[in-house]
Amino acid sequence: MQMRDSVHALLSEKLPPEKLQKLDETYGDPTEAYSALAKSGWLGLMFTEDNGGFGGSFRDMAVLIEILGFHSLSIATAYQCSTVFGGSYIQNFGSEEMRREYIPKVISGDIRLAIAYTEPQAGSDVAGIRTRAVRDGDDYVINGQKSYISCAHVANYIAVAVKTNPDAGRKGISMVLVDTRLDGLNIRPMKSLGRHASQINQIFFDDLRVPAEMLIGEENAAWHMMMKSLNFERLVLSAG
Numbered sequence: 603m604q605m606r607d608s609v610h611a612l613l614s615e616k617l618p619p620e621k622l623q624k625l626d627e628t629y630g631d632p633t634e635a636y637s638a639l640a641k642s643g644w645l646g647l648m649f650t651e652d653n654g655g656f657g658g659s660f661r662d663m664a665v666l667i668e669i670l671g672f673h674s675l676s677i678a679t680a681y682q683c684s685t686v687f688g689g690s691y692i693q694n695f696g697s698e699e700m701r702r703e704y705i706p707k708v709i710s711g712d713i714r715l716a717i718a719y720t721e722p723q724a725g726s727d728v729a730g731i732r733t734r735a736v737r738d739g740d741d742y743v744i745n746g747q748k749s750y751i752s753c754a755h756v757a758n759y760i761a762v763a764v765k766t767n768p769d770a771g772r773k774g775i776s777m778v779l780v781d782t783r784l785d786g787l788n789i790r791p792m793k794s795l796g797r798h799a800s801q802i803n804q805i806f807f808d809d810l811r812v813p814a815e816m817l818i819g820e821e822n823a824a825w826h827m828m829m830k831s832l833n834f835e836r837l838v839l840s841a842g
């Protein structure tokens with residue numbers, strides 16, 4: 603109850619209906635409200651205490667996302683993309699160095715994350731992705747395309763599902779954290795019917811080189827990570 607009231611008061615001030623309307627008309631991002639949530643510590647709710655968070659439960663997360671969604675899908679989506687969709691991969695499967703480097707910045711709002719599974723020919727059938735990552739020395743070289751990726755245009759890093767062994771079906775998928783400043787990455791916002799303030803994007807990878815240390819978890823082992831993460835994603839999507 604206290605959490606609901608507190609977030610409700612914050613968003614009533616930072617994201618009133620007239621501001622939302624403006625964001626919707628201009629395909630804007632609720633940056634100011636997002637920063638206010640970060641400043642008040644809400645971005646840390648689901649992260650464990652040893653990662654600098656508050657160790658909130660699934661129920662806590664559902665309550666928080668519900669009140670975000672009550673105000674606006676745009677702020678709920680911005681929150682989910684970075685903390686839940688991207689952040690939980692790093693927390694649950696990232697190396698210690700990766701956790702120490704990125705989670706504090708996600709919690710402080712200094713960086714934002716997005717998640718990229720979907721491709722033009724692979725939505726529900728996520729094992730059918732074709733975006734390819736080939737190991738070359740200390741890097742992976744990525745080629746392919748993603749579509750419908752929420753908040754990619756405002757993300758600093760995107761957790762990208764790639765095929766590292768195209769002959770192995772779901773046993774050939776890996777997850778790589780891609781810095782959006784890298785050469786070879788082209789993010790193109792898509793026009794949508796509604797939801798203008800939580801934009802979706804196409805992403806094109808053209809010989810993008812990412813250091814191999816940006817692999818999340820083991821190579822070819824992303825399937826079980828995705829199944830675990832998607833369960834949590836479905837919970838918060840329903841709450842929002």
Ligand SMILES: Cc1cc2nc3c(=O)[nH]c(=O)nc-3n(C[C@H](O)[C@H](O)[C@H](O)COP(=O)(O)OP(=O)(O)OC[C@H]3O[C@@H](n4cnc5c(N)ncnc54)[C@H](O)[C@@H]3O)c2cc1C
Nearest residue numbers: 717718719720723724725726727749750751752753797802
């Ligand atoms: C607003 C929005 C935001 C999104 N954000 C992201 C994001 O941030 N990251 C990301 O990776 N993706 C994102 N997506 C993509 C989303 O995950 C996909 O739309 C979803 O996985 C479904 O894929 P699809 O659209 O290709 O539909 P399809 O997989 O082609 O499904 C079409 C229909 O067929 C049904 N269907 C499919 N397979 C079967 C089957 N085997 N048996 C019975 N019925 C079946 C489905 O239920 C659905 O009704 C977003 C999509 C939207 C609309």
